[in-house]
Amino acid sequence: MARRSSKSSASRPSLSSRPAGSIRIVMPSNKSAPPADPAPAVTEEDVNKINIADLTLDVPLIPLRPKRRVPKTPFHFLSLPAEVRIQIYTYFFDDVDTLLDLGPQNYKRVHKKLGLMRVCRQVHDEATFAFYSTRTFRLFPTYPGKYFKSKKPLLARLKPQQRKCVTSLELRLGPGWNAPPRGWVVNPALGLSDCIDVERLNVFVECDPSDNIFQGWRRSDGFYEGFSRNLLTDVLEALPSVHTVQFDGWTSVKKSGDMMQCLMGVVNEAGLAIEWGPERGWTDTSVDEEDETQKVGYPEGFPHPGYEAHGLLALA
Template sequence: MPPRKKKTHSVSTSAATSAASSAFPSRAPSPTPRQPFRFFDLPSELRLRIYEEALHVREPLDLDPDNPRLIHPRLALFLASHRVHEEAYRVFYSQPLRLFPSHGRFFHTKLPLVARLPPRYRAALTTLELRLGPGWSAPPRSQKISENLRLPECVNLRTLKVFVELDPSERVFDGFRGKGATEETYKWFCLDLLRGVLGQVPGLETVEIDAFPSVRRDAPLVVGLRREIEMAGLRLVWGPLRGWEKDRDEQGESGLERGTVGLGLGGAGAGGGGVMRVVEVQA
């Protein structure tokens, strides 16, 4: 068999190939690598605002079955760097924290969230919420102010929010208060909780009382809370939900009811014979 001849490219073929390749532009050079955003070059006020947007939630912090879905992803920010953690955890724990769980499988826990925090996180707390009403027919024995809560370590705590869901001293609760309970049993239970917090938190300055619309301002529980706050020499403010005003003392009047006065509903101008009739609707 004769030897195979090598292929040779003609000049015309090479010229055609060169012309074809020149018709298509060469690949653009790779773009310049993007530089990382220098977060800590931002002013501290702007960094804190970003932390608030990323970390703050609507409800007070609490032991809740939904925490792995709602809270845990936010805390991944703590792992970005040591400096981010030092700035971010103070912002996260500056939002209200509920002293005792109000529902769910943690309702009877002996270690609420404040007791489970490391000391430096407790020291960052600025606001506690004490919610009164859940478990009123049989107050949980686990809800008590003891040294296990480590409240004296909350050195930056300045505000206590007391939210009253209901007052079982009302006659409508007769027959539902539990075995051996009187109309004042739950009131004294709540007042003991308040005294315990006031006695153990070193720097508390303000106590806010708020409630659902069905709770009257002159209800025995609310009156007792107010007396304890005044005796402790702390500043008392009224919360926004109930609609109370500090300088008004109408019995059971809510913001909705005051609004009907301006509309003339139920009064003489509405054919009511001079007697205002209000129907209180509870959501």
């Protein structure tokens, strides 16, 4: 028995007989291993953060652009006669208002149309003349809010070459009659000296503060009349080619009022001709109609107590 045990012990390699560079790996048991963390759930927010380019392999993303239609035989627009091209420009700008003022709708209604002028130099020159020579530009803005108080009117925003094509201007008096905006002044920045083709100035009077209805609301007697007189004088002196002034106004404005008398006096002193607009219907010989007391018929043929020309008594 002792001999067998010696053989078995001799056949087993001892720990001391292992090579010095060998490593013994001991695998941990399942009981001692910590539990693995579960994978985080993918949310919709994580999916939205993924770059769309990461979903492709090697093909770069190219935005889809519709193929531009190019006619096989281009239309030779510039080969048409000049009068035909001008007529086409007129049709193109037909939906733009004939009276332009500084306002919030200018970009939508006007600015996009002016993109035609970027085609070439010849189209730019022809379209510029066709547009600016057929529109009336308001000297000072009347649209409420920041446009009304702007120190840079629409005419001052135009280029000198564009102002040379303008043929008609309008001066509207009445807005801000108690406190005119500071931007309503004639200065070199307004560019009236560039308007060499303006031969007629339209003056539209919305109200006459000298009327009795403004009693108690005026800043002072004759304040706005003096302001309008000085403003019209400065405008006429700055325009190089004007020779006619057209007056017009609302029905409440009288030709015999202080406002109109001041304005007509400025024009007469400048030696310019006076014309009348279609809104008010004035003529050279027209006289303001005074309020006349109309005869009132009595109901049932006899007068009731309290039923007079200035009042009506309702009988129950």
